[in-house]
Amino acid sequence: MIRVEKLHKTFGTGTRARPVLHDVDLTIAQGTIGAVVGPSGAGKSTLARCVNLLERPTSGRVRVAGTDVTDLPERELRDARRAIGTVFQSANLLRRRTAAQNVAMPLRYLGVTAREEKRRVAELLERVGLADRAADYPAQLSGGQRQRVGIARALALRPKVLLSDEATSGLDPAATRSVLALLRELTTDLDLAILLITHEMEVVREVADTAALLREGRVVESGPVRQLVADPHSALGNALLPDRPVSRDRRGLGTWRLTYQGHAVPTDWLTRLGADHGLDVHLLSATVEEIAGRAAGRATVAVGHDRAEELTAALGGWGIHAEPLPEPPSPVPADEPAAPGPASETTAETVEEAVV
Ligand SMILES: Nc1ncnc2c1ncn2[C@@H]1O[C@H](COP(=O)(O)OP(=O)(O)O)[C@@H](O)[C@H]1O
Ligand SMILES: [Mg+2]
CATH class of the missing domain: 3.40.50.300 (P-loop containing nucleotide triphosphate hydrolases)
Incomplete structure (x- = not known):
């Protein structure tokens, strides 16, 4: 020791x-x-x-x-x-x-x-x-x-x-x-x-x-x-398993960060959200790695605000943790300086820069 x-x-x-x-x-x-x-x-x-x-x-x-x-x-x-x-x-x-x-x-x-x-x-x-x-x-x-x-x-x-x-x-x-x-x-x-x-x-x-x-x-x-x-709030966890959502128009959609770790999660969870639950899920990013012999994943998805409860219920049933992400800042005109993002939202890039 x-x-x-x-x-x-x-x-x-x-x-x-x-x-x-x-x-x-x-x-x-x-x-x-x-x-x-x-x-x-x-x-x-x-x-x-x-x-x-x-x-x-x-x-x-x-x-x-x-x-x-x-x-x-x-x-x-x-x-x-x-x-x-x-x-x-x-x-x-x-x-x-x-x-x-x-x-x-x-x-x-x-x-x-x-x-x-x-x-x-x-x-x-x-x-x-x-x-x-x-x-x-x-x-x-x-x-x-x-x-x-x-x-x-x-x-x-x-x-x-x-x-x-x-x-x-x-x-x-x-x-x-x-x-x-x-x-x-x-x-x-x-x-x-x-x-x-x-x-x-x-x-x-x-x-x-x-x-x-x-x-x-x-x-x-x-x-x-x-x-x-498996911890959505862990900066180190996010640096170990970086998740970089593509930016796209998400009007009318809520964005969710998903984290999972373990055998219980079906590999076709995304397909099943559509096929079994009728949810129209937009995949913004996903990364899966084997950690200590088990699959560990992070993903960012967007789904209609009105379907949020069904989404979290379906994911919860498989042991996937889901958390809402704050709305992305509205686009800023090019001649104005961009406002810094919310302090709590550490991006994978900044964590990686700080860590590596
Ligand atoms: N013998 C030493 N005397 C004075 N400063 C030192 C000595 N060894 C390391 N440092 C300082 O301690 C800090 C940490 O160094 P180090 O432990 O080598 O970092 P890392 O391995 O994470 O790159 C550095 O700023 C370095 O300059
Ligand atoms: Mg060193």
Whole structure:
């Protein structure tokens, strides 16, 4: 378990004090992947460095695998760090060492026998699917393979938690997917708790169990990914599953935002609204993704004001949540400045811009 409580981190002192993290709470259970997302400069890496003990928190507590590591004296820190594996963006492999030698690095400090080292390195490379590349140098490996070597090295000391700071940034989509699939597999097989730092929503959607949005050093939203995407008010949920309604003439129509998540929702709900309920529904946008093995969707539809009750009743019967959206602002003549939209109505674009 990774548990961060009321974490504050300020760099520098006095007039040069620069607060970076404010009152951050975060829990990641064993066997799960917790993502932390946020724009560049939000404090994500600083948070990771406070968890892997490269930085001391200014105040608050950090617990890793049952140990409160906040105030450990220097010599005990070294042992505590062994319980934490870290994978960085560029894997940080030593260029003049083979894949096997890179993986062996952490074992060297432990002074294991040559025989034991050989056995363990072979096992780790096998674990990440690179048994046949042991003798290759980093330059001979693809970006995804280098990250796998980095992961094998991070696992060398049998950590209970793993931190991944932008480990898939810069990888192509196929390599990203394979690294994420490996992390998912390791989480389950080794019962790890993984803190996954990323600025990519696809990454969160693909593997995370929980997610927290960090903005200017504060957690502004957090929760299980399944719940976030099913919550019509969640900015993070909307960024994970963006829903961008097309603008069109909606006179006489009420607009509804729909959110759903789970098996109970029929895939042909839109057709059935027409066929079974006689509702003339205009589909303005829809997006469906598989999240944690289940379909999750967001859609915006418009229907005649007089049919609103029938619409919500039909949708409710399938477990689709429907909420009315405010009327779109009436068109503004071109020479007048457009009024800003209602404050409560955060568009997917602004959320994504803020998040990514
Ligand atoms: N050692 C440091 N000293 C002073 N400021 C730092 C230090 N490390 C990070 N910062 C500042 O903290 C803020 C958050 O940085 P970082 O944690 O790297 O954000 P992220 O990983 O979300 O992009 C940035 O404004 C950065 O300049
Ligand atoms: Mg960073």
